[in-house]
Amino acid sequence: MIFNETEIKGAYLIEPEFIKDERGYFARTFCENEFKEAGIDFHPVQSNVSNNNQAYTLRGMHFHAAPYEETKLVRCSAGRVFDVVVDIRPESPSFRKWLGIELSRENGRAFYIPAGCAHGFLTLEDGSDVFYQMSPAYTPGHDRGFRWNDPTIGIDWPGEPKVISARDAKLAALDEVIG
Numbered sequence: 001m002i003f004n005e006t007e008i009k010g011a012y013l014i015e016p017e018f019i020k021d022e023r024g025y026f027a028r029t030f031c032e033n034e035f036k037e038a039g040i041d042f043h044p045v046q047s048n049v050s051n052n053n054q055a056y057t058l059r060g061m062h063f064h065a066a067p068y069e070e071t072k073l074v075r076c077s078a079g080r081v082f083d084v085v086v087d088i089r090p091e092s093p094s095f096r097k098w099l100g101i102e103l104s105r106e107n108g109r110a111f112y113i114p115a116g117c118a119h120g121f122l123t124l125e126d127g128s129d130v131f132y133q134m135s136p137a138y139t140p141g142h143d144r145g146f147r148w149n150d151p152t153i154g155i156d157w158p159g160e161p162k163v164i165s166a167r168d169a170k171l172a173a174l175d176e177v178i179g
Helices: 032-037 174-178
Strands: 002-005 012-015 019-021 024-026 046-052 057-064 071-078 080-087 098-104 110-113 117-123 128-135 143-145
Touching: 046 057, 057 080, 071 080, 071 098, 071 117, 080 110, 080 128, 098 110
Parallel strands: none
Antiparallel strands: 002 012, 012 110, 019 024, 046 128, 057 117, 057 143, 071 110, 071 128, 080 098, 080 117
């Protein structure tokens, strides 16, 4: 795996190293030792999948409140998504910055999102699946979010959402959520 640190403190784009032959390819997607060598202390305790039927389905921007902040390793196992992280850690040098990366089955990339960051995505194809490895385990009642189009953040989405949950559509601006 190739670990590429991003401008969001502690967030990494992880590129697979494909071993290809006539059958297709093989690639390692997680190795605790390789993560440690890259300076990432990640111990996933839960895995989730998000199935999204339609292109331009938006999920986000989601995070968990302290002390239950989630660390995520996200990849797209079918289709394509524009995956976004926003640093909402007031003490961070990248506070309020966002980064969007295209994840797809074809490129095999993973996005490591550190605790204290919000996460969301917009599907770019019908039938896009997103696979998450997470730590700690989900804790009910601590999930939070803010508006996907909050002008104070200014995420440059690659299209307008066509499908969004009622909950996500009603989320407040980031300043109203974190103060």
